[in-house]
Amino acid sequence: MSLVVLLWVAACVLAITTSTRGDEKWDPALAAKYLDGRQEAWLAWKPAQSPDGPCISCHTGMPYLLARPALRRVLKEATPTKYETGLIARLESKAGAKPAAALQGVETIFAAMFVSEAVARQRTFDQLWALQKADGALKGGWQWYNANLDPWETAAQFRYGAAFAALAIGSAPASFRESPDTRDRIRALAGFLQDEVASRPLHVRLMMLWASTKLPDAMSPAVREATIAGILEKQLPDGGWPLAALGPWDQHAAAPASLDLTRSNSYATAFTAYVLKVAGGKPARKPAERALEWLKKHQDRETGAWPAVSMNKVYPPGSMEEKFLQDAATAFAVLALTS
Numbered sequence: 001m002s003l004v005v006l007l008w009v010a011a012c013v014l015a016i017t018t019s020t021r022g023d024e025k026w027d028p029a030l031a032a033k034y035l036d037g038r039q040e041a042w043l044a045w046k047p048a049q050s051p052d053g054p055c056i057s058c059h060t061g062m063p064y065l066l067a068r069p070a071l072r073r074v075l076k077e078a079t080p081t082k083y084e085t086g087l088i089a090r091l092e093s094k095a096g097a098k099p100a101a102a103l104q105g106v107e108t109i110f111a112a113m114f115v116s117e118a119v120a121r122q123r124t125f126d127q128l129w130a131l132q133k134a135d136g137a138l139k140g141g142w143q144w145y146n147a148n149l150d151p152w153e154t155a156a157q158f159r160y161g162a163a164f165a166a167l168a169i170g171s172a173p174a175s176f177r178e179s180p181d182t183r184d185r186i187r188a189l190a191g192f193l194q195d196e197v198a199s200r201p202l203h204v205r206l207m208m209l210w211a212s213t214k215l216p217d218a219m220s221p222a223v224r225e226a227t228i229a230g231i232l233e234k235q236l237p238d239g240g241w242p243l244a245a246l247g248p249w250d251q252h253a254a255a256p257a258s259l260d261l262t263r264s265n266s267y268a269t270a271f272t273a274y275v276l277k278v279a280g281g282k283p284a285r286k287p288a289e290r291a292l293e294w295l296k297k298h299q300d301r302e303t304g305a306w307p308a309v310s311m312n313k314v315y316p317p318g319s320m321e322e323k324f325l326q327d328a329a330t331a332f333a334v335l336a337l338t339s
Contacts, residue, residue: 026296030304031334032071038327039083045320053090056110058152059324063331065114070338091115096123105143113168140192150249150311156201163207170214190217197223203246210275228280232287239290240264241272254313266306267325270332277339295333306333
């Protein structure tokens with residue numbers, strides 16, 4: 001065989017290997033660049049501002065605080081980013097004294113999850129329990145934000161918010177759950193979450209499943225098993241999950257024409273894969289592995305993000321709102337791939 005032919009064969013093998021590796025790998029540094037860039041944009045975006053600083057959003061801020069420490073470990077970064085410290089400082093600034101407003105309950109729940117300084121955390125939990133509803137339709141839960149925007153800010157997602165509170169409660173030191181009054185409040189929360197649970201969107205039940213890894217009272221064993229089985233049944237042949245599987249959702253007449261609720265979606269796949277990895281046990285191992293392969297193949301190689309379009313409306317190209325679901329999809333993809 002001539003040298004030219006040998007070189008040609010070697011080049012073909014290299015090209016095939018490189019292509020295969022491209023499908024098998026993802027770029028943590030590029031994902032970090034995307035997420036950091038979105039935080040920089042968020043901090044400069046006027047609608048996000050308040051007298052206390054930028055709000056901590058369900059789509060951009062909260063997922064960032066979950067995912068960025070995981071990326072920091074992978075990238076061997078020595079210290080938190082300025083955006084992490086800034087968002088935590090924002091939550092600490094009104095710890096235990098978050099004034100009444102549309103986002104009071106949401107940011108108190110997020111503070112309970114992310115504030116770690118002992119005195120501020122205690123103040124946050126004091127306010128968390130003070131804001132828990134003692135009667136009415138939300139008995140045992142909290143007022144959540146409702147802007148008729150899926151997948152987080154609708155009436156159907158109030159139990160998503162309560163499940164996130166359960167995750168925060170279960171993640172706190174055990175001393176925060178020891179008093180008889182607190183145990184009564186946790187029972188009330190469990191009752192709120194378990195009420196007609198089979199009728200709740202799978203998105204809510206996924207959040208409950210995740211919360212149950214830290215606070216077992218959040219989900220009974222029978223509901224836990226049924227939820228995992230239901231999730232696995234909805235996985236598509238390509239390894240992903242469609243947004244439709246996590247519903248039902250509200251109807252949005254102004255949703256982008258490109259949105260297909262029946263095809264594998266970055267946010268649905270990332271969120272589901274992460275929850276299955278941390279809470280699905282043995283039955284979910286192989287399905288989760290297939291989902292991770294889907295995620296590795298669908299990272300945008302230029303931006304580092306996992307593309308996703310709004311479920312609600314068409315936003316102007318380049319606008320902050322245009323990438324809200326993409327922010328969450330990217331953060332949860334990072335969590336799934338690094339957990």
